[in-house]
Amino acid sequence: MDAQNIIGKNCGEFTVEKHIGKGTFGQVYLVTRTDQIPSRTGSFQPTNYAMKVINLSRANGREQELLDRETQILSDLKRFKHENIVHYVECFRQGDSAYIIMEYCERGTLYEYIRQNKVVSEYMFVEFVRQMASGLEFLHSKNVLHRDVKSKNILLTAHNDVKIADFGVAREIPVAAPGKMSVFIGSPQYMSPEMLAKKPYDEKTDIWSLGCTCFEMGTGDYAFKAENIQQIRQLVEKKQLPPMENADYCDDVKSIIMWMLQKESANRPTAKQVAEVIASHKCKNxxxxxxxxxxxxxxxxxxxxxxxxxxxxxxxxxxxxxxxxxxxxxxxxxxxxxxxxxxxxxxxxxxxxxxxxxxxxxxxxxxxxxxxxxxxxxxxxxxxxxxxxxxxxxxxxxxxxxxxxxxxxxxxxxxxxxxxxxxxxxxxxxxxxxxxxxxxxxxxxxx
Incomplete structure (x- = not known):
């Protein structure tokens, strides 16, 4: 089945309703389950899910390897049901496509939220960061690096609960040799200095990406904005950030952002430290x-x-x-x-x-x-x-x-x-x- 032309059709036990986005290696659709039984009252509200579709015939060996890794990580995390990690339902293959079923987050991505609201208020900033840090703390405790933390991979529910999503390039940290990964992967605007330099990195690379996402929430734009990755590398090397005064946040919040954007990874906080500091912050406006x-x-x-x-x-x-x-x-x-x-x-x-x-x-x-x-x-x-x-x-x-x-x-x-x-x-x-x-x-x- 053509993954680009499936609106209104059935995929396994799911009916495709509409296209809602794009993941690292596939398209994402809103789907409903077709095998649900209506209640005795006769009313029936089908459950919504998000479905990522990957066309295997167009995927190279590396992409298929990442797909297998993504489904394995999601499957391993499923039993913990952390509130800030998108819930994985199942994965199946049909024809030349693979389908990953996950929970549906009604409000879309944090990227969309920022563009719709221009910036994020300090109150909502604290709420979002607390939840993102909690999700990353959980992932890191399970020896998982996300490696692509960004506003487009942060989903929001109807209640503005945060869900970290898209584990297309996530990787389990080798227990025998932590901090030895040096694969150049992710989104350039959010890449840490060590990753851009193709040096070994650990979970602190996710903290840098979180800092870039936080900067984006406060200013409405990328922390490091350039036309190509070479220019981004130069900006990061010189740490040429746009003016932080554009962010209408108190000095404490700005300090937290800059703490995450320390060039030396050892000087950055852990996800747990971010969660603890932001949880103690009191907004007043x-x-x-x-x-x-x-x-x-x-x-x-x-x-x-x-x-x-x-x-x-x-x-x-x-x-x-x-x-x-x-x-x-x-x-x-x-x-x-x-x-x-x-x-x-x-x-x-x-x-x-x-x-x-x-x-x-x-x-x-x-x-x-x-x-x-x-x-x-x-x-x-x-x-x-x-x-x-x-x-x-x-x-x-x-x-x-x-x-x-x-x-x-x-x-x-x-x-x-x-x-x-x-x-x-x-x-x-x-x-x-x-x-x-x-x-x-x-x-x-x-x-």
């Missing part, structure tokens, strides 16, 4: 859909008895979906000059802080209820709040409960609101526990 650490804001901004000069910074009460503060991006650390600090100071001069925080809590809850819809939306929001209070640092558990109650197409809008609401609730709790807090209502002339 909710104007761009990032989580707000309002509890820290309350601790740093006390009520003032003197009325300061009027600030020209305007609050964004209508905001974006989750924003009530200035659209100006805030710094990673809170200072009096930060957008959050300036705005919060303005509010503290006109009304009681606790009243203001409660008002914002009610506002976020109302927004979440409206987006969720349904008669039980308020009840579900209450359950989400309880989970946030009980598991304040377990963001995976918070994500899980939000996914449980929120429709897939609204999750991306609701989750940042939940994190903002969590910050407000923590701020209220912190203020209530503050030694300076009393049960008596403050004199508004002193605020």
């Amino acid at each position: 909710i104007g761009t859909h990032t989580a707000v650490e309002l509890s820290k804001a309350v601790a740093k901004v006390a009520p003032r008895k003197k009325e300061p000069k009027t600030s020209k910074t305007k609050t964004n009460d209508s905001g974006r979906e989750s924003g009530v503060f200035s659209e100006q991006p805030s710094e990673c650390g809170l200072t009096d000059k930060s957008a959050m600090g300036a705005t919060y100071n303005e509010v503290s001069n006109t009304q009681n802080q606790q009243d203001y925080l409660q008002k914002q809590s009610n506002k976020y809850q109302a927004q979440i209820v409206r987006l969720m819809g349904g008669n039980k939306a308020s009840e579900h929001v209450s359950k989400i709040i309880k989970v946030c209070r009980k598991h304040s640092t377990d963001y995976e558990k918070i994500k899980t409960v939000v996914k449980k109650y929120v429709r897939e197409d609204r999750y991306e809008r609701v989750y940042p609101l939940v994190l903002a609401l969590k910050g407000v609730e923590e701020a209220i709790a912190l203020q209530n526990s503050s030694p300076s807090h009393t049960d008596s209502k403050p004199d508004r002339s002193d605020i």
Whole structure:
């Protein structure tokens, strides 16, 4: 069967629906399973899968070797079911083509996400990097090098869960001689200095590629952009990166990116180190859909008895979906000059802080209820709040409960609101526990 003309036809137990992309050595299609049985209610929603098709008649010996290696690696990884590795279903051959069936990721590639959004917000950057690093940490723990980490090989589900895909050039690290591979393979824009120089490399080559992908998320373009591989090699050798100031990220995030882009592989972090550092990072600019650490804001901004000069910074009460503060991006650390600090100071001069925080809590809850819809939306929001209070640092558990109650197409809008609401609730709790807090209502002339 011609792998380029199979739309609407059956391949094994699967029906080909449409073409959705291209892998290292083949075309990728959306398929549905034809042997599924409808439910007793009569409703039937077939399961979607992604199917990579490789035309064996056009594949040379090297490509067939890589295909065999890819299916072997995917088969070995299948039993672990890591949440950030694309799930392998099966592989079969029919005629002169090989077919690899994998889970389908509705939102496409990270490459497409970046081009559609121009850049990736700091909040989403942290989410994506945490998951990518977790996936690479898992692969490296199983002695597997991906060797082609790039935005086109990072898939996104409807909930923006990250899946590392396309193991067409992946390779198991020889246990007897780690760090001895020197095969020139992968995508030039993401190749590490040691790979470009055809020197031995190890798992740190994947970290360099991850750093290039992170740079791309922040700037909307490749870290090393040139017309040919020789020019890319020269740029990497001289480490001529485009200006990082184009990335609207705090200095801590930029430092993480540059850490991964260290020329000497020994100076780069491991995937585990990246995962740990990024997991501890707290974003604060909710104007761009990032989580707000309002509890820290309350601790740093006390009520003032003197009325300061009027600030020209305007609050964004209508905001974006989750924003009530200035659209100006805030710094990673809170200072009096930060957008959050300036705005919060303005509010503290006109009304009681606790009243203001409660008002914002009610506002976020109302927004979440409206987006969720349904008669039980308020009840579900209450359950989400309880989970946030009980598991304040377990963001995976918070994500899980939000996914449980929120429709897939609204999750991306609701989750940042939940994190903002969590910050407000923590701020209220912190203020209530503050030694300076009393049960008596403050004199508004002193605020």
